[in-house]
Amino acid sequence: MLLAASAAAAQRPVVIGSKKFTESYVLGEIATRSLQRAGVSAEHRAGMGGTIILWEALVGGSIDAYPEYTGTIAQEILKLSGRPTREDLSAALAARGVAMGAPLGFENTYALVVAPARARTLGLARISDLSRHPGLVFGLTHEFLDRADGWRPLAAAYDLSPGRVAGIDHALGYEALRHGSIDVKDAYSTDARIAQDGLVVLEDERRFFPDYQAVFLHRSVIAPRAAAAIASLSGTIDAARMRSLNSTAERAKDYAAGADAYFGGRPSAREGRARRILRLTARHLELVAASLLLAVAIGLPLGIRASRPGPASQIILGATGVVQTIPALALLALLVPVPFLGIGPATAVVALFLYSLLPIVRGTATGLASIPPALTETAESLGLPAWTRLRAIDLPLASRAIVAGIQTSAVIDVGAATLAALIGAGGLGEPIISGLNLNDHATILEGAIPAAILALAVQAGFGLIERIVVPRGLRLPKIES
């Protein structure tokens, strides 16, 4: 029994997750390398969508470990009030089957930063100074805006009422700060950009932000050798070192470079660009093909049902329409905790499938409903069984609208599949997301260009499919009798 369990565990690599910002990527990569150096097979699902997605993935077992901060664990994950100790956290985590390692050696708390010139002219040194300048523009990350220990309680604690608060991506926010389009931004205290741009960190003199000690969370059940490899990282990274690793990664426009620096600067073997793009494109196509096949298999029968008037038709079209209105990232986050899905390709395929359902269902339903009444009546008068009639008459007559629906779905899928990278499912979204965080256009284009080409190819491919699927008699130019 035990032997079987450990054999199964040995086959499956240890999966390390990370969030989509530089430090998390670098720490995830360091942990992955550290496991591999200890002879444990490990892989890194980099740049996943956010705290909730990673936590659900960890509890569900689709990842085994990821770097987190004690403040986030207390506030966001366990939703504890007050200032819980590390022992409190460990006890609460253990109840969920999760263990917390010893601190890595640095703290990465939230901070508010301002550009040096603005700090000088306005005399800004502490957060409370901001309340004297009500016209300032705050550019804050969406996560910070929504967090229980984020913007709203901070504004209340310091009595801040800024001119405008805008939600902005973390990496783009630094650019906005540099160009002066925002005045104040939330930051992590170890962000490389703070030193690079000479930003002024405002003092949190009322000690609003809780402790954010960096730690690794891992599942309690992972192999002792893996747990030991992760534990060996504790106390090895102080704030200066982390800032330098972050800076190395961002300057090299490559997270792996940060991990290289940690292990003594020897770069690890890296796959070439062409090879990487090919691998990502192949994965992207897999995601699109699998979800599209599923959507056709389910959407076609639903569309056939929805072509008949009645409440069922309203329900089907309504439900598939509602799915379309859920933002893709939210849909992914909702699916991650679902049993058997978790993090990875399966969830991405399900989400894409749900997304691509509406055009197929609607195309099929309207295609069938718009068959001229004289033809439906004649078809009925022949006395064919329902299935024969559907296959030989109705579906061919509706084929053009059905193919158009599938084509729309396919093109949507190619675009939406770039979000699959947020839940570790890979694809062309990987370079796009990491490029956005590194503010590196070359990396972004590495994903965006193949995705655009893919969308065009799908569009062209469907021209061909239409010639095969839509009967010749329906493609004739009309002649007058």
Add this chain to the structure above:
Amino acid sequence: MIELRGVRKSFGATVALERTDLAFPPGATTALIGPSGCGKSTLLRLLLGLVAPSEGDVLFDGEPLAPGNLAAVRHRVGYVVQDGGLFPHLTARENVVLLARHLKTPEERRRRRLRELSELVKLPDAALDRYPGELSGGQRQRVALMRALLLEPAALLLDEPLAALDPLVRSSLQEDLREIFRRLGATTVFVTHDMAEAAYLADHIVLMREGRIVQRGTAADLRDSPAEPFVSSFLRAQRRVAF
């Protein structure tokens, strides 16, 4: 033998056909005629179960139409609508043999019937391999007729089969139809709003108005002993158009 026994049909509050008893003489041709909205097309659809009666029964060879025998009855009845109702994704030939193929009629019989029928309806062989979109309106009606007749049906129902055609094509098809009806000997019912066409093609005429049968008989009966003033005025109005 096709028969309506106490059949009434209403759509919501609108009565399309008042309570009607009517038998169609076997082997003869009957025309259902009357102004638009008189219920003649509804009556034809009732015969094939395309609409279900609100009351009463439609009998086919003495059996009331029911979900259980509907398909079998439809296999024995040919049906032609105004613009042919040909399926545009199939060639003329595929349209004609669609049902025979489903019923697994022997290939040999299908081929023989195709030959006989293209001769009967005067359709050139080449036209059979064209799509409906490549045929003229008259050719389409000839193909539709072949499809309706392929399985040697006991009855043939036609809903304004010539209404969409221009006068020259129409008159030549009228001549051909008369010949076809005579040679076939099937129970034939067709809907028209043209009295001259009805008189030319049909043995019996059923004149309808506002969901009710006003008079039935031969064209001469209607002309010589009209049941109501409406019959005379309907005939007069038609005569004006038809010279």
